[in-house]
Amino acid sequence: EADICQTPRYLVIGTGKKITLECSQTMGHDKMYWYQQDPGMELHLIHYSYGVNSTEKGDLSSESTVSRIRTEHFPLTLESARPSHTSQYLCASSERLAGSPGEQYFGPGTRLTVT
Amino acid sequence: KNQVEQSPQSLIILEGKNCTLQCNYTVSPFSNLRWYKQDTGRGPVSLTIMTFSENTKSNGRYTATLDADTKQSSLHITASQLSDSASYICVVSDRGSTLGRLYFGRGTQLTVWP
Numbered sequence: 683e684a685d686i687c688q689t690p691r692y693l694v695i696g697t698g699k700k701i702t703l704e705c706s707q708t709m710g711h712d713k714m715y716w717y718q719q720d721p722g723m724e725l726h727l728i729h730y731s732y733g734v735n736s737t738e739k740g741d742l743s744s745e746s747t748v749s750r751i752r753t754e755h756f757p758l759t760l761e762s763a764r765p766s767h768t769s770q771y772l773c774a775s776s777e778r779l780a781g782s783p784g785e786q787y788f789g790p791g792t793r794l795t796v797t
Numbered sequence: 798k799n800q801v802e803q804s805p806q807s808l809i810i811l812e813g814k815n816c817t818l819q820c821n822y823t824v825s826p827f828s829n830l831r832w833y834k835q836d837t838g839r840g841p842v843s844l845t846i847m848t849f850s851e852n853t854k855s856n857g858r859y860t861a862t863l864d865a866d867t868k869q870s871s872l873h874i875t876a877s878q879l880s881d882s883a884s885y886i887c888v889v890s891d892r893g894s895t896l897g898r899l900y901f902g903r904g905t906q907l908t909v910w911p
Contacts, residue, residue, distance in 0.1 A: 788840030
């Protein structure tokens with residue numbers, strides 16, 4: 683069983699506030715990912731990282747930023763939250779496997795509501 | 798364009814009954830296909846994974862099939878239980894990138910009634 687944690691699980695915040703969503707994994711995985719998911723819709727990749735000091739933007743444009751200073755930690759930050767940022771944010775991690783994409787293990791998600 | 802389509806969008810069945818969920822994909826080059834179960838308010842959890850050469854894979858009451866020629870997969874749930882109520886997501890991975898890009902379907906929302 684993978685161990686990947688996200689905090690907070692739920693967050694209700696006012697427009698204009700700065701927020702950071704935390705994601706930590708204890709499996710030593712090199713690759714980490716952030717997805718955004720709206721109800722009834724597919725997951726969209728917004729950020730990913732191959733390892734420490736590596737961050738890339740995903741398929742879906744996002745105003746959020748990420749950092750990867752430590753292997754186990756991949757926080758996501760919104761400098762100024764807006765109602766359009768209301769969504770579920772899922773963090774995942776996977777091993778770096780030669781010639782094959784490793785299985786991604788997902789955290790429980792953070793449900794963000796911006797009022 | 799790489800896509801994953803799932804049907805039905807939602808399904809209601811009675812406890813103890815069987816059901817089959819469908820997944821069609823256009824992802825190329827194909828690497829593998831996974832079925833995930835996502836409980837409400839939780840992250841997805843992997844049920845099965847199949848590569849190009851595998852036709853069927855079982856995990857308890859869950860049996861997945863793959864037809865790589867027609868690019869179709871199905872997930873069969875036997876003797877459904879109330880705890881099977883969840884969204885079932887078909888996820889296809891391509892071979893074309895070191896990232897191992899995942900393409901997600903929108904999921905089938907399954908509700909099992911007592």
